[in-house]
Amino acid sequence: MSSRQEGPIGLVDPPSIGRLISALERRGWLVAGPTVRDGAIVYDRLQSIDDLPRGWTEDQEAGRYRLEHSGDNALFGYNLGPQSWKKYLHPPEVRLLEASRENGLLKILNQAEPLPRYAFLGVRPCELEAIQVLDRVLIGDRFSDPIYEGRRKNLFLIAVNCSRTAPTCFCTSMGTGPRARRGYDLAITEILEGGRHEFLIEAGTAQGAAVLEELHPRKAGPDDSGLAEKLTQRAANQIRRRLDTESLRDLMYANWEHPRWDQVASRCLSCGNCTMVCPTCFCTDVEDTSDVRGERAERWRRWDSCYTLSFSHIHGGSVRWSVKSRYRQWLTHKLASWIEQFGGSGCVGCGRCITWCPVGIDLTEEVRAIRETPARASTRRENRNGEP
Amino acid sequence: MEPAPCRVLHVGRETHDTFTLTLEVTPEGRAEFAPGQFSMLYVFGVGELPISISGDPGVPGRLTYTVRVVGRATEALARLRAGDWVGVRGPFGSAWPVEAARGMDVLIVAGGIGIAPLRSVVYHALRNRDAYGRLIILHGARSPKDLLYRADFRHWNRQAETRALTTVDHGDMRWRGRVGVVTTLFRYVRLVPERTIAMLCGPEIMMRYVCAEICGNHRIPPSQIFLTMERNMKCAAGFCGHCQFGPYFICKDGPVFSYEKVKPLLGIHEL
Ligand SMILES: Cc1cc2nc3c(=O)[nH]c(=O)nc-3n(C[C@H](O)[C@H](O)[C@H](O)COP(=O)(O)OP(=O)(O)OC[C@H]3O[C@@H](n4cnc5c(N)ncnc54)[C@H](O)[C@@H]3O)c2cc1C
Ligand code: SF4
Numbered sequence: 001m002s003s004r005q006e007g008p009i010g011l012v013d014p015p016s017i018g019r020l021i022s023a024l025e026r027r028g029w030l031v032a033g034p035t036v037r038d039g040a041i042v043y044d045r046l047q048s049i050d051d052l053p054r055g056w057t058e059d060q061e062a063g064r065y066r067l068e069h070s071g072d073n074a075l076f077g078y079n080l081g082p083q084s085w086k087k088y089l090h091p092p093e094v095r096l097l098e099a100s101r102e103n104g105l106l107k108i109l110n111q112a113e114p115l116p117r118y119a120f121l122g123v124r125p126c127e128l129e130a131i132q133v134l135d136r137v138l139i140g141d142r143f144s145d146p147i148y149e150g151r152r153k154n155l156f157l158i159a160v161n162c163s164r165t166a167p168t169c170f171c172t173s174m175g176t177g178p179r180a181r182r183g184y185d186l187a188i189t190e191i192l193e194g195g196r197h198e199f200l201i202e203a204g205t206a207q208g209a210a211v212l213e214e215l216h217p218r219k220a221g222p223d224d225s226g227l228a229e230k231l232t233q234r235a236a237n238q239i240r241r242r243l244d245t246e247s248l249r250d251l252m253y254a255n256w257e258h259p260r261w262d263q264v265a266s267r268c269l270s271c272g273n274c275t276m277v278c279p280t281c282f283c284t285d286v287e288d289t290s291d292v293r294g295e296r297a298e299r300w301r302r303w304d305s306c307y308t309l310s311f312s313h314i315h316g317g318s319v320r321w322s323v324k325s326r327y328r329q330w331l332t333h334k335l336a337s338w339i340e341q342f343g344g345s346g347c348v349g350c351g352r353c354i355t356w357c358p359v360g361i362d363l364t365e366e367v368r369a370i371r372e373t374p375a376r377a378s379t380r381r382e383n384r385n386g387e388p
Numbered sequence: 389m390e391p392a393p394c395r396v397l398h399v400g401r402e403t404h405d406t407f408t409l410t411l412e413v414t415p416e417g418r419a420e421f422a423p424g425q426f427s428m429l430y431v432f433g434v435g436e437l438p439i440s441i442s443g444d445p446g447v448p449g450r451l452t453y454t455v456r457v458v459g460r461a462t463e464a465l466a467r468l469r470a471g472d473w474v475g476v477r478g479p480f481g482s483a484w485p486v487e488a489a490r491g492m493d494v495l496i497v498a499g500g501i502g503i504a505p506l507r508s509v510v511y512h513a514l515r516n517r518d519a520y521g522r523l524i525i526l527h528g529a530r531s532p533k534d535l536l537y538r539a540d541f542r543h544w545n546r547q548a549e550t551r552a553l554t555t556v557d558h559g560d561m562r563w564r565g566r567v568g569v570v571t572t573l574f575r576y577v578r579l580v581p582e583r584t585i586a587m588l589c590g591p592e593i594m595m596r597y598v599c600a601e602i603c604g605n606h607r608i609p610p611s612q613i614f615l616t617m618e619r620n621m622k623c624a625a626g627f628c629g630h631c632q633f634g635p636y637f638i639c640k641d642g643p644v645f646s647y648e649k650v651k652p653l654l655g656i657h658e659l
Contacts, residue, residue, distance in 0.1 A: 105393075288433055294433060333632065
């Protein structure tokens with residue numbers, strides 16, 4: 001793993017996190033971060049330190065999520081709720097187009113809306129990587145999505161390293177956490193040890209350093225950095241879930257047909273929850289509408305899921321009509337074809353798909369099952385009914 | 389990328405369910421295309437859909453499409469009349485290998501509406517007749533009333549070194565032509581494997597049979613066979629995720645693929 005981004009490091013007390021929020025607001029950023037809403041930690045606008053989930057933690061397992069009191073005053077004593085930052089960068093619903101038709105003439109109305117300037121506070125290391133993954137998907141050499149690119153360009157990123165992990169986390173397998181190594185403006189490690197409650201803040205960019213300076217941090221020594229490193233190392237050691245990534249792409253490609261797909265399809269509800277909570281799933285659908293007089297029309301883009309039948313609909317029916325083929329599409333895309341398409345895995349090991357699957361399907365288990373049992377003798381079409 | 393409004397010049401009926409649409413490209417739009425590429429056509433308030441360009445790449449300022457009515461958006465396209473407007477994005481996607489085919493015999497095999505994206509190859513080849521060897525066009529349709537471009541076929545058969553054959557799955561009382569699936573036409577043609585490049589478009593099942601026929605019986609190597617894949621498509625820029633076919637996005641890696649590349653994927657059910 002590459003070493004940490006170089007930059008100034010400082011120590012601050014808990015109230016300084018509140019001052020950080022105000023400093024960012026003063027500089028024109030809309031601060032978003034974790035907050036408690038409807039029994040879960042979600043991302044929303046933060047206006048003061050009191051909006052953070054102080055003293056809350058989560059109990060997560062496959063198909064289970066519950067908020068609990070942590071018994072301390074930690075500001076970042078949890079990991080990940082159901083939402084990811086893609087809700088801001090790649091909005092669930094956005095208008096792509098407005099058009100008018102007057103006397104038969106078609107006009108595309110081009111209203112550039114002001115782009116929001118977001119500061120994300122509390123980006124977990126796996127989430128930071130998820131943003132990099134989305135960058136590779138949506139900012140391409142041939143095409144770029146202006147909606148994503150515009151929001152991404154203005155972003156201020158404050159990572160929070162994990163000193164605790166959820167049982168569903170497997171970032172160590174994916175090489176994405178629990179400590180952020182790159183891609184942030186500021187990275188925070190919360191130190192809550194032996195009566196001490198402080199935050200070690202590392203700046204990764206010049207704009208990060210400028211904001212850090214405004215907080216008048218105490219100078220951090222090698223001991224402080226060492227302690228922060230130790231806390232995240234301890235978290236890494238707690239992680240039990242594993243995804244063996246060795247030749248994973250080849251494994252998936254060699255197993256388009258495998259009895260495990262039928263097995264998982266008998267449990268999968270095809271609800272698409274995993275795609276909604278996944279921080280990198282990017283698929284969208286569009287809907288066109290017009291007013292009753294047929295003079296104005298709009299085109300909206302919404303998140304879509306490869307688990308729906310309509311996703312693969314072409315004239316004559318859906319290409320992926322079985323649940324098996326849809327689960328296989330999702331997992332093979334995430335872990336294998338993604339690498340070919342975008343030069344890296346589509347999975348960052350956040351484990352949301354495990355927690356939020358209503359029947360608790362765990363992709364790490366599915367991969368293990370495929371790895372451990374031999375592929376079925378081909379059931380490819382030519383063997384089924386003599387077709388080429 | 390926003391659609392460029394283009395004006396409908398002409399709508400011509402081809403068959404009971406298929407028509408050809410010719411657009412005049414406005415300065416905001418792009419009229420240049422390579423045979424095999426497609427556009428995203430936007431019908432006001434109804435939707436946007438991928439349609440291959442079926443016109444002559446040598447005619448500037450025009451874009452021509454042949455569309456079969458199968459649902460909401462294609463029905464709306466069919467209602468357009470000269471003077472109406474359509475939004476156009478593109479052209480997108482990969483092209484037929486018309487450069488690599490220079491000096492070779494060109495074999496075109498189309499099923500149904502699949503002849504549309506291949507017609508621009510025929511236009512191109514006839515315009516540059518000396519650059520290509522023999523031109524063999526095989527077209528299969530469900531029934532006589534589904535045969536497309538009948539006048540074009542008559543015209544092509546009058547050109548030098550050109551054979552354009554048609555067949556139908558089911559004939560009718562008046563049909564005097566060939567009956568049988570498109571692969572039955574291979575008994576009328578002689579192919580020279582080293583100098584043949586094949587271009588296929590039609591239902592997946594048809595293309596699999598044709599590939600088996602020309603690889604197996606006619607010894608044309610997979611690297612000299614090209615075909616188009618079809619999947620649902622919303623954005624044409626690789627962002628909507630709908631058109632994935634294994635590792636490929638059909639909108640930008642395709643729609644034209646070499647058979648060599650997609651051969652391992654073609655046999656996988658529901659991919
Ligand atoms: C690269 C490419 C080139 C094509 N070229 C042609 C052509 O030259 N002529 C022609 O007649 N047709 C062509 N098609 C197919 C054409 O796009 C569909 O027939 C059309 O989208 C159907 O829309 P609909 O609303 O009329 O049908 P419905 O069945 O009502 O479709 C509902 C929705 O499903 C989607 N959909 C349905 N069928 C297809 C399909 N086959 N491909 C992609 N999305 C689909 C569309 O998003 C549509 O909005 C092409 C498809 C692709 C991918
Ligand atoms: S697939 Fe699951 S573990 Fe991977 S990134 Fe998506 S939610 Fe996280």
